[in-house]
Amino acid sequence: MxxxxxxxxxxxxxxxxxxxxxxxxxxxxxxxxxxxxxxxxxxxxxxxxxxxxxxxxxxxxxxxxxxxxxxxxxxxxxxxxxxxxxxxxxxxxxxxxxxxxxxxxxxxxxxxxxxxxxxxxxxxxxxxxxxxxxxxxxxxxxxxxxxxxxxxxxxxxxxxxxxxxxxxxxxxxxxxxxxxxKEEKGKGTFSYASLRSLKVCLNKKLILFSLLALIQQGVQMSTAMSFTTQILKERGASAFIIGLSSIIYMASAVLTSGFSSSQRAVKTGPKVLIPFVFLTLGIYCILVPLTPFIPVLLALQFLPGMATGILFSNLTSEAMKGIPAKMKSTAMGFYQAVYALGITLFPMFTGNLIAGYSHLTAYTILALTSLIGAAVSFGYYCFQKNTSKSFFS
Structure with a gap:
């Protein structure tokens, strides 16, 4: 280098x-x-x-x-x-x-x-x-x-x-x-011929991991970044404690992002990390509305932070794996647009469930969605292991 x-x-x-x-x-x-x-x-x-x-x-x-x-x-x-x-x-x-x-x-x-x-x-x-x-x-x-x-x-x-x-x-x-x-000089001008790069959006593996990222981002935006703070407030948490919960969440994201770039994480691989962290995100969604104790709720904020640090990193690298360099920005644009849909719609859906039913109902559905992410990703890697040709290539 x-x-x-x-x-x-x-x-x-x-x-x-x-x-x-x-x-x-x-x-x-x-x-x-x-x-x-x-x-x-x-x-x-x-x-x-x-x-x-x-x-x-x-x-x-x-x-x-x-x-x-x-x-x-x-x-x-x-x-x-x-x-x-x-x-x-x-x-x-x-x-x-x-x-x-x-x-x-x-x-x-x-x-x-x-x-x-x-x-x-x-x-x-x-x-x-x-x-x-x-x-x-x-x-x-x-x-x-x-x-x-x-x-x-x-x-x-x-x-x-x-x-x-x-x-x-x-x-x-x-x-x-x-x-x-500094970067290598590119073409420098826009050409409508480049719209051909949109065909990368039909890549089955890109679609799969984009949808998994939609689940991950949507669940986190609906919980750790929004309605979990409401639950803390209902438990009697002060403004300082609510702020502290966001800091714990992001501190966990920083620490686990460091882990996801380590040699140990690379060796463990996404086939283990992605299903496992989806599982922990589901557990988080189950425990938060059931927990009456503020210190436990603060400790639980480590789990969605881990999803941001480990799960999101691995979903992104898996989505981009094998994408030709000349189509990578288009692929990344598609990937980010799909999970932006989750960021936009999941909190609205969760808010309506909370208003109509309860936090427990909304968080239970989010937990089931996370467990679907765990099952789909686990099934994908099992399929990859048992066949020489990927259906998602």
Missing amino acids: TVHTQKKQALLPVVVILFWFAQYVYIPYQTPYLLSLQVSETFIGSILGAYGITQLLLRLPIGVMADSVGRHKGFILYGTLAAGIASLIRLLFPNGYEFLIANLLSGMASSMWISFMVMYTGFFPEEEQQKATGRIILSCNLGILLGFLFSSLLYKYFGMDLLCILSMMAGALGTLLAFFL
Whole structure:
């Protein structure tokens, strides 16, 4: 490995940390802040949903465009810049409609995540893709964790304005550093002929692991990132404890992302890790609504963190395995668009179940969905082991 390649590998994770810090530092307090501005809960739902809807619509087209031009630096620059500008809008125009516009812009920024991942994994040979994916997701999770830590420490004393300023600063610094990223020269212009790369979306293995990621992301967004905090509040947890639960979740994601990029995880392999972690996610969904003790609920937050760190890394590397380099951005766009559907729909479905029935009913269905993920992935690897030709190739 050349010194030049080592520098590229070191710089991009720093940009990733800054990017996701900019995207998440204000998130834990976005809803209470909007409520303090007298924004209705219905409109807040639209504001939150705008972030996911934008990604759902943009990720596949951006993947096709990235494959067409054969370069990623420009998309990364757009992403970091948009993340900072979105928080500038929040700072200057603190009202519901401007937050809606800002979240649409933040969703566009997150759609550029395709290029971050494809550029970084492109630095590594095929046999090291799981390790590379684990490392870049580790950087992503570290940025989010730092955002949660800063917001938990500062919001009470300085409010949303400072969080938006920190987001802007991180976006600006990320944009500055991204200018120094180096990549091989691609075609540089969009060609409609590149739409042929859309045929990769028919890859059966890509579809399978995209759907598994939809389950994983949807379950986590519906539990650890949303309704588990409501359960904690009903158990009598303070705002500090609720913030601590998010920190434990993300700290677990960071630690287990580090494990997923280790040689031990590579040796264990996705055939063991994917079904096992889906199983633990199902157990989490069963235990959370049944547990009356706050310390136990906090400890359980380690399990969805493990799903973010280990399960998501392995699902991503498996989805991309065997995809030709010239179609990788399109494949990543399809993969991310599918799991964005889970991020958007699962919380809505869960919220309706909680309103109509109970947390126990909703979490039981999420547990069954996770166990389906475990069974399908286990069956897939058993099939792979017992046949020389994969049905999903």
